[in-house]
Amino acid sequence: MPEIIVLEGVVKKYGDKPAIDGLDLRVNEGDIFGFLGPNGAGKTTTVRVVATLTDFSEGKISVGGHDVMKKPKEAKKLMGVIQQQISLDKDLTVRENMVHHAMMHKIPANERKKRIDEIAEYVGLSEYMDRMIDSLSGGWKKRAAIVCSLIHEPKVLFLDEPTAGLDIKARRLLWDLIRKLNEGGTTIFLTSHYIEEVEALCNMVGIIDDGKLIAHGTPAELCNRVGSTAVEYYGADGHTEYRYFSSRNDAKDFAATIDDMNTVLIRNTSLEDCFVELTGKKVGGN
Numbered sequence: 685m686p687e688i689i690v691l692e693g694v695v696k697k698y699g700d701k702p703a704i705d706g707l708d709l710r711v712n713e714g715d716i717f718g719f720l721g722p723n724g725a726g727k728t729t730t731v732r733v734v735a736t737l738t739d740f741s742e743g744k745i746s747v748g749g750h751d752v753m754k755k756p757k758e759a760k761k762l763m764g765v766i767q768q769q770i771s772l773d774k775d776l777t778v779r780e781n782m783v784h785h786a787m788m789h790k791i792p793a794n795e796r797k798k799r800i801d802e803i804a805e806y807v808g809l810s811e812y813m814d815r816m817i818d819s820l821s822g823g824w825k826k827r828a829a830i831v832c833s834l835i836h837e838p839k840v841l842f843l844d845e846p847t848a849g850l851d852i853k854a855r856r857l858l859w860d861l862i863r864k865l866n867e868g869g870t871t872i873f874l875t876s877h878y879i880e881e882v883e884a885l886c887n888m889v890g891i892i893d894d895g896k897l898i899a900h901g902t903p904a905e906l907c908n909r910v911g912s913t914a915v916e917y918y919g920a921d922g923h924t925e926y927r928y929f930s931s932r933n934d935a936k937d938f939a940a941t942i943d944d945m946n947t948v949l950i951r952n953t954s955l956e957d958c959f960v961e962l963t964g965k966k967v968g969g970n
């Protein structure tokens with residue numbers, strides 16, 4: 685599949701401090717790409733520079749072959765963005781927000797109603813169209829934000845922490861919607877602190893730390909970077925220790941050297957192990 689998002693050496697600074705620092709990143713068309721990183725790593729800033737919501741000082745970004753600096757209009761047409769803080773008008777209904785988005789994207793008036801109704805039906809929001817945004821629960825607010833961002837039929841959808849704070853049922857409903865959109869041909873760029881979300885949805889993953897890409901690959905490739913098998917046990921100081929091995933036999937040999945076998949767990953490595961090993965930080969923590 686061709687590349688649809690390409691970042692080369694991108695630098696974005698706030699004051700003197702780089703929020704992203706020479707970032708190289710490529711996302712293929714058709715992917716559900718998961719972007720992981722600790723708080724403040726630069727995930728939202730990356731989404732914002734690619735989606736042309738903020739500028740950057742160095743490097744090059746292209747979306748669908750359009751340089752976002754030189755051809756912002758063409759690039760913008762291909763992108764839909766659901767930001768970490770939902771930017772819908774709370775005092776308007778879902779339909780009114782959609783009309784507003786349709787006007788922003790210059791969808792002709794005679795096409796608007798048909799397109800709005802079709803998209804609302806597609807994402808299962810028809811019954812909620814005349815509700816005020818403020819009256820919706822968090823999960824439905826996210827759905828409303830998604831329908832608005834789909835009005836111009838983008839090829840790439842950016843979702844910045846789409847399920848943060850949602851309960852499990854609402855989260856799973858959104859996962860189904862994300863899968864459905866992807867199956868319909870939309871490339872998804874998703875940031876998340878939920879490792880199980882990335883494992884459930886994403887075929888490619890990038891890990892960013894301090895504004896730099898520190899790992900990129902399929903979930904299986906990233907797990908294999910730390911080894912196939914993990915040994916988890918209580919260390920001498922009462923903390924859980926983790927050791928990683930390239931074979932189950934090596935892991936078993938090591939486990940046999942631990943005094944208290946009752947505390948030992950041998951298991952396959954996960955994306956979380958890779959995240960913690962590479963960043964030295966817990967997912968979502970510092």
Ligand SMILES: Nc1ncnc2c1ncn2[C@@H]1O[C@H](COP(=O)(O)OP(=O)(O)OP(=O)(O)O)[C@@H](O)[C@H]1O
Nearest residue numbers: 698702703721722723724725726727728729730768
């Ligand atoms: N508008 C801003 N003004 C000044 N500094 C900013 C601004 N936005 C982000 N930063 C800084 O840039 C860095 C990257 O922030 P960013 O929001 O991109 O991180 P993040 O990975 O999305 O974090 P989180 O997981 O908490 O959402 C941080 O050091 C942050 O403080």
Ligand SMILES: [Mg+2]
Nearest residue numbers: 727728729768
């Ligand atoms: Mg963020």
